[in-house]
Amino acid sequence: MIFQCMDYIENHLHDRITVQMLADEHEMNASWLSTVFAKEVGMSVSDYIRHKKLTAAKYLLSYNEYSCTDIAEYLGFAGESHFSTL
Numbered sequence: 304m305i306f307q308c309m310d311y312i313e314n315h316l317h318d319r320i321t322v323q324m325l326a327d328e329h330e331m332n333a334s335w336l337s338t339v340f341a342k343e344v345g346m347s348v349s350d351y352i353r354h355k356k357l358t359a360a361k362y363l364l365s366y367n368e369y370s371c372t373d374i375a376e377y378l379g380f381a382g383e384s385h386f387s388t389l
Contacts, residue, residue, distance in 0.1 A: 304329060305343045308336065312352055316359050319379040322348045357389060358378070 308325055319326035325348060326333035340348045356378045363374050 304331065304336075305340055308340065308348070309344070309351070312355055316356055317377055317379055320352050324332070353389065 307329060311325060311328060312320060323333045326336045329336075337365055338349055340351070342350055346354070360374050360378055363377075364371075369377070371387060374381045375383045378386070380385050380386040380389070
């Protein structure tokens with residue numbers, strides 16, 4: 304199930320993803336998912352999502368001519384300032 308969650312995150316980087324949404328998508332309890340995910344992956348679900356989004360953003364900034372605003376919007380960050388801060 305954890306690998307399915309990781310695949311879901313990877314395939315939905317452009318969406319806003321929360322632990323509850325991920326748990327609902329895979330018919331799990333959010334609390335249980337958080338605990339098991341952290342134990343198995345070594346970081347929280349939120350940290351993993353952030354890491355994946357920032358990795359994608361780094362790629363987009365390096366190999367494309369998209370603006371920070373476009374990338375922040377595409378990857379579902381709260382805003383350009385939040386994206387820039389991260």
